[in-house]
Amino acid sequence: MRELPYDRLKAYEGQPVATAGAGKDLVNEPMIRHWCEAMGDANPAYRGPDAIAPPTMLQAWTMGGLSGHTDRSGAYDELFGLLDGAGYTSVVATDCEQEYPRPLRPGDRITFDAVIESVSERKTTKLGTGHFITTRMEVRADGEPAGTHRFRILKYAPAARMTKAPERTAAAGETEAAEETEAAERSKAPGQPEARRPRPVINRDNAGFWAGVETHRLLIQVCGGCGTPRFPWLPGCRGCGSPEWHTVEATGAGTVYSYVVMHHPPFPAFDPPYAVALIELAEGVRMVSNVIGVPYDKVRIGMPVQLEFLRVDGEWELPVFRAGGGVAG
Structure with missing residues (x-):
């Protein structure tokens, strides 16, 4: 360069x-x-x-x-x-x-x-x-x-690729949250600054969602006009156009609706390969997140998952989903 x-x-x-x-x-x-x-x-x-x-x-x-x-x-x-x-x-x-x-x-x-x-x-x-x-x-x-x-x-x-830490074997049914925290920060290498995850773009339309996440609550918008739940957060209903809305707290139960395994390109603070999933929540909306608790190659469509919150970089919370949770109703 x-x-x-x-x-x-x-x-x-x-x-x-x-x-x-x-x-x-x-x-x-x-x-x-x-x-x-x-x-x-x-x-x-x-x-x-x-x-x-x-x-x-x-x-x-x-x-x-x-x-x-x-x-x-x-x-x-x-x-x-x-x-x-x-x-x-x-x-x-x-x-x-x-x-x-x-x-x-x-x-x-x-x-x-x-x-x-x-x-x-x-x-x-x-x-x-x-x-x-x-x-x-x-x-x-x-x-x-x-x-x-x-x-x-x-x-x-x-940027130069961070040194990859030794691979670890994920035991079936592993539940320790510290394992996922370590994986999220795995790109830290001796003598190099810690790679930090990208921060979400928070604006006036989605600030309430991230405020809920900070207190370990996953909030879903519900249209005040037609009652349709929606995610991600929007300033108005794309169905009836109403600007009125309120929120409900998700139970956290869901299933994997679809997923991809990311191999390339590599990014600092992420250690490929890893699974990125589209989660269908019990409330009828879908959101993109990570599936934890199983190796990336064990994620499957229809797999039941349950919401958890992962502390990232020691300063902010991220909603993730652990495999084996309750099935969405």
């Missing part, structure tokens, strides 16, 4: 990524339906003769699919090539921001322009050292402004 002159990177700001790009399909009802089914969004505004597209689909109408777009400028590829050559070979998406001046409706023809809005100075993060690159896309529907999409990535050189 070598440091690049910042003025050389900054020169790419304002350069086009795409000019007069065109969406491959008109805004259409089948894609809206597939999106809503995948997201579990039953808002009636997205159905019927006066349907609009979910606003957060904005980027979907501009994507090139497997064949990609052929009208992209060379500036973005040049910038990536420059960073690759300096050793910043990894990339991770960090966040996006969208604005919606007008709703999209079936039949709208989408066009767009995109520019490299900003390239940050070199930053050091837990993942590694690199530069944040922000692109801004202006989306039009039949020539009218319909949305702005800012997308930010980190192009970085990965």
Whole structure:
């Protein structure tokens, strides 16, 4: 990895990524339906003769699919090539921001322009050292402004992998919470700083959830309009649109609805391979968490689990699920 002159990177700001790009399909009802089914969004505004597209689909109408777009400028590829050559070979998406001046409706023809809005100075993060690159896309529907999409990535050189501690054999039925705490902090190595888990992004919409976790309570929102439970926390109901809600405390019983085993990429404070599961709670909502108490290769769909709280880095609590708990009712 070598440091690049910042003025050389900054020169790419304002350069086009795409000019007069065109969406491959008109805004259409089948894609809206597939999106809503995948997201579990039953808002009636997205159905019927006066349907609009979910606003957060904005980027979907501009994507090139497997064949990609052929009208992209060379500036973005040049910038990536420059960073690759300096050793910043990894990339991770960090966040996006969208604005919606007008709703999209079936039949709208989408066009767009995109520019490299900003390239940050070199930053050091837990993942590694690199530069944040922000692109801004202006989306039009039949020539009218319909949305702005800012997308930010980190192009970085990965931090050195922490020395892996000797592997331990997990005994069947192991129940000591200290074992999971040790696994969470396993990336600590002599002479190197302790790797810390990423902190959750806490905002005004989900602060109540994390306040509950801090006191060992898993709180689920319940819509004050239609009574539908929901997770993760949202400012309003995606079913009836009501902004009113209250909370109920989950019993903690659940089952593994689905899971994946993470092998790559490695991150500090995580020791692959490990299982990441989608847990279906007895209250009817699902959440992503870790399954503890069994080796990663013993996690199975339908496995009963029970909520526990794991102290992480000695300062905050994390909800996890222990295999062998009560079956969700």
